[in-house]
Amino acid sequence: MAGKLRWGILGTGNIAKQFVTGLLLSRHGTPAAVGSRVGESAREFSRQCGIGRAHGSYQALIDDPEIDAIYNALPNSLHCQWSVAAMKAGKHVLCEKPLAMNVAETEQMLAASQQTGKLLMEAFMYRCHPLTAAVAETVKSGAIGDLKLIRTSFCYRTRKIDGNVRYVRELGGGGLMDIGCYCIDFARYFAGAEPTTVHAVGTLHESGVDDLVSATMLFPNGVVSNFTCGMSVQADNTAHLCGSEGYIEIPVPWKPPAHAAKYIVTRGIPPRMDNSPLTPVPPPRDMRTVDAGGDIYAVEADDFASAILEGKPLRVRPEDSLANMRILDQMRQQIGVVF
Numbered sequence: 054m055a056g057k058l059r060w061g062i063l064g065t066g067n068i069a070k071q072f073v074t075g076l077l078l079s080r081h082g083t084p085a086a087v088g089s090r091v092g093e094s095a096r097e098f099s100r101q102c103g104i105g106r107a108h109g110s111y112q113a114l115i116d117d118p119e120i121d122a123i124y125n126a127l128p129n130s131l132h133c134q135w136s137v138a139a140m141k142a143g144k145h146v147l148c149e150k151p152l153a154m155n156v157a158e159t160e161q162m163l164a165a166s167q168q169t170g171k172l173l174m175e176a177f178m179y180r181c182h183p184l185t186a187a188v189a190e191t192v193k194s195g196a197i198g199d200l201k202l203i204r205t206s207f208c209y210r211t212r213k214i215d216g217n218v219r220y221v222r223e224l225g226g227g228g229l230m231d232i233g234c235y236c237i238d239f240a241r242y243f244a245g246a247e248p249t250t251v252h253a254v255g256t257l258h259e260s261g262v263d264d265l266v267s268a269t270m271l272f273p274n275g276v277v278s279n280f281t282c283g284m285s286v287q288a289d290n291t292a293h294l295c296g297s298e299g300y301i302e303i304p305v306p307w308k309p310p311a312h313a314a315k316y317i318v319t320r321g322i323p324p325r326m327d328n329s330p331l332t333p334v335p336p337p338r339d340m341r342t343v344d345a346g347g348d349i350y351a352v353e354a355d356d357f358a359s360a361i362l363e364g365k366p367l368r369v370r371p372e373d374s375l376a377n378m379r380i381l382d383q384m385r386q387q388i389g390v391v392f
Contacts, residue, residue, distance in 0.1 A: 058358040059085040061114045061144065063135060064126035065098040068149060072124055072176075073102045075350025081358040082122075088114025115139040122361065124176075125149060128218045129225025133158035140171040147357050149176045151234045151381060152374045154225045154392040159378045163371045172360055174367045175374040177238055178353040179307050184314040184343040185242075188294070188301060191341075192243065196318050198298030203240045203278040207232040207307060208288035219284060220260045227262035227390055228282045229255075229381060235307055236280035237270075237380050238373070243294060244272040247376055253384035258285075263390050270380070308349060313342040 060082055062069050073084050084104045089095035092109030099107040108114040115123060115138055123139040125132055125148040133153045136146045146166075152175040153159040166173040179185055192200055209232075211217065219226045241247065248270035255266035265283035272278070281288060292306040299320040318339040345352050359365040385391060 056081075056362060058082040058354075058361060059119060059121045060354070061085060061117060061120035061123045062087040062098075062104070062126065063111060063114055063123050063139070065089045065094045066126055069098070069124070069126035070102065072126065072350045072354070073104070075348040075352075076124075076354045077103070077351075078348050079351040079354040079358075081362065082354045085120055086114055086117050111135050112138070115142040115144055120144060122147065122357070128221075129154055129230055130223060132225075133162055136162050136173065137165040140165045140169045140173065143169070143171065145172045145357075145361050147174050147176050147353075150238075151175070151225070151230050152378060156375070156378050156382050159375050163375060166371065172357070172367065173371065174357055174360070175369045175377075176353065177235065177369050178349050179235070179309065180238075180242070180368045181353040181356040182309045182314065182343075182345050182349055184303070184306075184309045184316065184345070187341070187343045188303060188316050189243065191301060191316070191318060192294055192296070196298075197294065197296030197300055200243065200276055200294060200296050202293075202295035203243055203276060204293040204295065205236045205239055205278075205280040205306070206282070206288040206290055207235050208281060208283040208286045208290060210287050211284055214260075220258060220262055222261040222390070222392075225392060226260070227264075227385070228284045229253075229263055229266050229384055229388075229390070231282075231284070232307075233266055233268070233280070233282035233384070234377060234381060236268075236282055237384075238369075238377050239292060239306065240270055240272075240278035240280070241373070241376060241380075244274065244276040244278065246272045246274055246276070248272050248278075248380065251380055251383050251387075253387045255388040257389060261390070263385070263388055266384070266388060268384055309343075309345065311345050311348055314345065315340055315342055317341070 086106035088108040095107035122145040250271040253268035258264040292303040294301040
């Protein structure tokens with residue numbers, strides 16, 4: 054791959070800092086400028102992260118002629134507006150998840166990508182980590198028999214409510230949008246299909262966003278998925294892929310480490326009624342490790358660069374993002390959080 058992608062960082066929040074930290078370690082990208090609606094915020098971010106140029110408006114950043122791609126780290130409510138503007142300004146866009154507020158905005162963003170010829174990808178960084186592909190290959194190999202059940206959780210307990218965009222309904226807050234989108238995407242990816250039945254229940258915070266949701270999806274191939282996401286509860290935040298002959302456990306599925314990312318293949322113990330002298334003893338748990346070769350955000354940035362510079366397929370396809378948003382819309386409607 055020749056050359057480096059020159060990145061413009063749209064937004065100065067925590068996720069933007071994490072991305073830039075990884076980007077600085079990437080092989081095929083460099084942070085060239087940052088933009089914020091507050092000039093001092095952009096300047097401080099550029100000083101902290103060693104970025105050459107700071108723009109005091111979003112528009113100034115996307116108009117910068119020395120930028121090839123935009124990383125959109127703005128609140129969910131601003132994803133559509135500024136991603137579309139960036140693509141119309143000739144920039145490719147890696148947009149934080151969830152891609153938009155709803156299906157209508159997602160369709161608008163995908164249409165802008167088609168019209169401008171600029172790539173748009175939703176930033177599910179776990180999809181870019183080779184751990185995810187390794188687990189998919191293991192499932193495909195038949196190591197756990199037929200995939201039957203997908204169980205995931207993604208939860209945290211936050212006490213910082215004031216000023217937290219996740220608790221502002223108008224900005225697209227809520228646990229489903231922030232972290233439940235991962236669980237939905239994971240289930241769809243491994244089931245290899247779109248669900249025919251979706252059911253969600255949850256509790257709402259006084260701000261009007263969901264702070265705890267449990268949901269179930271049924272896929273046409275018979276795979277069942279259930280997950281829990283929440284901003285007010287602790288959980289193990291693991292993923293399990295359960296098959297007819299065993300199961301796979303992923304201890305850290307959402308942000309796997311750069312080195313020795315683990316997954317465990319375990320054979321199930323047959324019920325007592327199925328035992329016979331000829332029944333083989335299940336092997337012990339088989340722990341396997343995968344190296345990403347670098348920071349997960351560096352891997353994500355290089356993945357996106359390879360799509361732009363070499364024409365490789367996007368890790369998260371536009372149709373994936375649209376399908377994920379359809380389910381998010383449906384689940385939010387069921388629990389009473391509609392944007």
